[in-house]
Amino acid sequence: MPDDNAPNPTSEKIRCDACPVMCYIADGKAGACDRYANHGGTLVRLDPLTVIQGGAQAVAFLDQGENAQDWDGDVIQGNRTFVTAVGAGTTYPDYKPAPFIVSQQVEGVDMVTVVTEGIFSYCGVKVKIDTDRHIGHERAIVRVEGEAIGHVMTAEYGSKMLSLGGVEHLTGGSKKEGRVTCDALMRLCNREPVEMQIDDGVTIVVQAGHAPIINGTPEKLMRVGCGSATIGMFAKQWYGHVDEVVVVDDHITGVLSEHEAGKGLDMRLSGIKVKGRKSTPGRYFQVADPGTGWGGTNVEDPLTILKPADPKLAWPGLRLLMISTTGEQWAYYILDENFVPQPADITPPLLATAERIAENCEPSLCSVLFMGGAGGSLRAGVTENPVRLTRSVKDALTYVSCGGAEAYVWPGGGITVMADVMDMPTNSFGYVPTPALVAPIEFTLRLADYAALGGHVDHVRPVETVLTPAIRKVLPNISQPDPHDPQNYRWRPDRKGRRG
Numbered sequence: 001m002p003d004d005n006a007p008n009p010t011s012e013k014i015r016c017d018a019c020p021v022m023c024y025i026a027d028g029k030a031g032a033c034d035r036y037a038n039h040g041g042t043l044v045r046l047d048p049l050t051v052i053q054g055g056a057q058a059v060a061f062l063d064q065g066e067n068a069q070d071w072d073g074d075v076i077q078g079n080r081t082f083v084t085a086v087g088a089g090t091t092y093p094d095y096k097p098a099p100f101i102v103s104q105q106v107e108g109v110d111m112v113t114v115v116t117e118g119i120f121s122y123c124g125v126k127v128k129i130d131t132d133r134h135i136g137h138e139r140a141i142v143r144v145e146g147e148a149i150g151h152v153m154t155a156e157y158g159s160k161m162l163s164l165g166g167v168e169h170l171t172g173g174s175k176k177e178g179r180v181t182c183d184a185l186m187r188l189c190n191r192e193p194v195e196m197q198i199d200d201g202v203t204i205v206v207q208a209g210h211a212p213i214i215n216g217t218p219e220k221l222m223r224v225g226c227g228s229a230t231i232g233m234f235a236k237q238w239y240g241h242v243d244e245v246v247v248v249d250d251h252i253t254g255v256l257s258e259h260e261a262g263k264g265l266d267m268r269l270s271g272i273k274v275k276g277r278k279s280t281p282g283r284y285f286q287v288a289d290p291g292t293g294w295g296g297t298n299v300e301d302p303l304t305i306l307k308p309a310d311p312k313l314a315w316p317g318l319r320l321l322m323i324s325t326t327g328e329q330w331a332y333y334i335l336d337e338n339f340v341p342q343p344a345d346i347t348p349p350l351l352a353t354a355e356r357i358a359e360n361c362e363p364s365l366c367s368v369l370f371m372g373g374a375g376g377s378l379r380a381g382v383t384e385n386p387v388r389l390t391r392s393v394k395d396a397l398t399y400v401s402c403g404g405a406e407a408y409v410w411p412g413g414g415i416t417v418m419a420d421v422m423d424m425p426t427n428s429f430g431y432v433p434t435p436a437l438v439a440p441i442e443f444t445l446r447l448a449d450y451a452a453l454g455g456h457v458d459h460v461r462p463v464e465t466v467l468t469p470a471i472r473k474v475l476p477n478i479s480q481p482d483p484h485d486p487q488n489y490r491w492r493p494d495r496k497g498r499r500g
Contacts, residue, residue, distance in 0.1 A: 050474060374417065
């Protein structure tokens with residue numbers, strides 16, 4: 001007879017060992033990370049293992065002629081499956097082999113993919129924001145909920161850059177700073193919007209694949225070029241319709257008649273003088289302070305960047321166009337008898353050039369690149385001799401991907417990777433409240449090379465054994481290289497088709 005007073009084993013908490021927090025989880029509840037739960041006394045993974053299923057059907061776009069019947073619509077060779085690390089689980093406490101080490105034959109070669117959800121304390125994101133507007137000075141602190149999570153980096157061509165996260169913010173500050181940083185990183189990597197405040201700068205909403213929202217206003221266009229480049233690109237289209245063009249830009253403001261492009265068109269010097277520091281003819285720095293106005297300056301009235309015209313060169317009736325680097329702001333003037341610019345109705349040809357500039361501007365977007373260092377736990381999950389994995393990656397014998405997406409591996413020591421979150425499956429990232437980000441990483445190589453580097457060959461299993469009904473299948477991203485492609489490796493076929 002059963003003992004009615006015996007404890008119900010499923011009512012007891014179980015301990016999760018998937019990360020250093022080591023949660024005790026009650027039946028029917030999830031751990032602090034929301035990734036593992038107690039289901040009837042068994043620790044289960046809540047997110048499904050994700051595989052990229054090859055062989056998706058596509059529409060032929062070329063006339064294949066006599067061989068048309070040979071084309072079956074397959075976007076990659078064969079119906080190969082690539083097992084990503086999304087939903088795979090971790091190697092914690094480090095000495096365990098990776099959760100999935102799967103093998104399959106590809107073009108006659110035995111390949112292995114080792115997949116792990118890495119617990120990244122050393123990680124962050126690099127954010128590219130397409131905008132001319134001043135968001136904050138270089139090195140300004142970026143905050144979420146008042147906590148410092150990173151800083152403004154350099155301004156690139158038509159974009160501003162942020163460096164967010166990193167171990168100093170995750171572990172080097174207060175407990176709240178670490179928690180807020182980890183949460184912001186996870187949301188950014190999972191393509192969710194995050195509102196940030198930049199010291200002495202703007203409030204900005206960043207979301208991968210979307211336009212930035214600066215002080216409540218969505219950006220539309222990134223600039224076609226700096227003021228000087230804009231002069232060079234559109235000088236011929238202005239020629240004959242205007243006597244002077246000033247392209248207002250925070251970095252390099254251009255003046256057409258002085259510029260080499262104007263000289264090449266044999267334009268007469270206009271005598272229009274621009275404030276700021278002259279660089280080379282027709283190129284001016286620091287014409288105004290940075291801001292959210294014309295061309296990333298604080299200018300709302302473009303005439304404020306002009307000095308009095310030179311009466312020896314200027315003339316009444318001179319036609320002056322002032323325009324921004326996106327073509328979104330423009331103003332047309334004619335000089336009066338005192339050489340003072342007076343507003344005038346813009347002519348159709350000049351209006352067309354403003355529209356042409358805007359047409360040549362690309363849509364303003366936010367790009368989020370995950371960046372992390374693959375340390376001991378990741379490498380130990382691949383091989384008992386971790387340095388051999390590092391060398392194998394550097395020697396192009398092992399291909400590194402993140403959620404199936406191509407990962408850029410930085411030169412130098414270690415395995416420091418960077419991947420575009422837009423190329424990865426949705427919801428690829430999680431967290432553990434240590435705090436650290438959980439991110440997928442895969443190592444793909446030949447089975448022979450895996451054995452040579454001391455891999456956990458006893459744990460290799462055919463890919464078919466992991467293809468259960470519970471897995472999540474996603475289509476391949478045709479803009480991304482196939483991790484199995486021999487062209488990724490040093491041993492790729494030579495010109496005669498032989499392998500090294």
